[in-house]
Amino acid sequence: MLVVYASRGGNVASLVNSLNVRALNIDEAKDLKEDYILFTYTDGLGEVPSEVEEFLNEHSEHLKGVIASGDMMYGEENYCAAGDKIAMMYGVPCLYKFENGGTNEDVEAILKLLS
Numbered sequence: 589m590l591v592v593y594a595s596r597g598g599n600v601a602s603l604v605n606s607l608n609v610r611a612l613n614i615d616e617a618k619d620l621k622e623d624y625i626l627f628t629y630t631d632g633l634g635e636v637p638s639e640v641e642e643f644l645n646e647h648s649e650h651l652k653g654v655i656a657s658g659d660m661m662y663g664e665e666n667y668c669a670a671g672d673k674i675a676m677m678y679g680v681p682c683l684y685k686f687e688n689g690g691t692n693e694d695v696e697a698i699l700k701l702l703s
């Protein structure tokens with residue numbers, strides 16, 4: 589399935605790149621008409637990044653699931669909370685969470701989920 593991702597600092601982009609799957613940055617996905625899995629970072633204190641909120645306002649129809657990156661440094665209740673919030677708002681599963689740029693194990697696990 590198509591991956592659409594948001595990455596401000598490069599962590600999410602780097603993990604998505606390791607997957608070697610068809611992927612579009614949210615900026616390149618304006619005319620999206622097919623199902624996709626969204627990869628996002630977490631901002632603020634457990635917040636959905638505003639660029640992702642704006643994107644979802646227009647493109648939630650084909651959203652099938654979300655995978656979130658975060659950092660434990662922001663506290664357990666905020667860890668990857670963008671994924672939980674998007675899942676709740678749009679009624680899709682939060683399929684996976686990974687810390688910062690993820691590990692090889694994360695890449696393997698996500699590839700299994702996407703296959």
Ligand SMILES: Cc1cc2nc3c(=O)[nH]c(=O)nc-3n(C[C@H](O)[C@H](O)[C@H](O)COP(=O)(O)O)c2cc1C
Nearest residue numbers: 595596597598599600629630634658659667668688
């Ligand atoms: C200003 C700021 C706020 C953040 N807030 C959270 C947070 O609340 N929860 C969390 O799990 N991670 C948080 N993070 C960590 C990022 O979501 C994480 O490092 C992610 O991998 C960044 O992805 P990117 O490099 O693709 O932008 C925050 C990072 C920054 C810079």
